[in-house]
Amino acid sequence: VQDYLTKEVQSAYRLSGVExxxxxxxxxxxxxxxxxxxxxxxxxxxxxxxxxxxFTYEDENEKALENGGAPASAKRTLLGITKAALATESFLxxxxxxxxxxVLTEAAIKNKIDPLIGxxxxxxxxxxxxxxxxxxxYKNITTVPAExxxxxxxx
Numbered sequence: 424v425q426d427y428l429t430k431e432v433q434s435a436y437r438l439s440g441v442e443x444x445x446x447x448x449x450x451x452x453x454x455x456x457x458x459x460x461x462x463x464x465x466x467x468x469x470x471x472x473x474x475x476x477x478f479t480y481e482d483e484n485e486k487a488l489e490n491g492g493a494p495a496s497a498k499r500t501l502l503g504i505t506k507a508a509l510a511t512e513s514f515l516x517x518x519x520x521x522x523x524x525x526v527l528t529e530a531a532i533k534n535k536i537d538p539l540i541g542x543x544x545x546x547x548x549x550x551x552x553x554x555x556x557x558x559x560x561y562k563n564i565t566t567v568p569a570e571x572x573x574x575x576x577x578x
Contacts, residue, residue, distance in 0.1 A: 466492025
């Protein structure tokens with residue numbers, strides 16, 4: 424499904440004379456296909472008819488199987504771009520996209536706490552992004568400047 428959608432979107436852009444690298448469209452398509460609709464809950468706590476992130480679905484099924492229970496069954500659901508952007512775990516990321524007042528009101532009512540895992544929400548609050556040297560594993564690394572003679576000999 425992902426390959427088909429990527430190919431069709433690319434063909435539409437190419438007809439207009441626009442060249443876009445596949446990786447950009449693949450990221451969007453992956454987000455659009457990230458949710459599943461639960462059909463049978465099995466021995467999990469997921470409710471039939473609910474939309475669940477694919478990773479949560481897989482984790483819950485794994486737990487059910489480890490405990491000797493039956494896994495849930497679900498069908499992958501294609502969300503529109505707007506719904507996919509609003510269906511993120513981060514309410515800050517969702518609020519920056521569309522329906523800001525609704526997203527923030529819902530987050531306040533549900534007493535949500537944003538885990539600040541993604542790049543977007545960290546940029547919004549002005550925090551170091553969790554990528555490259557902004558990652559936690561690099562916080563305690565000290566840099567040592569190279570000697571001036573080493574740089575000249577490297578050329």
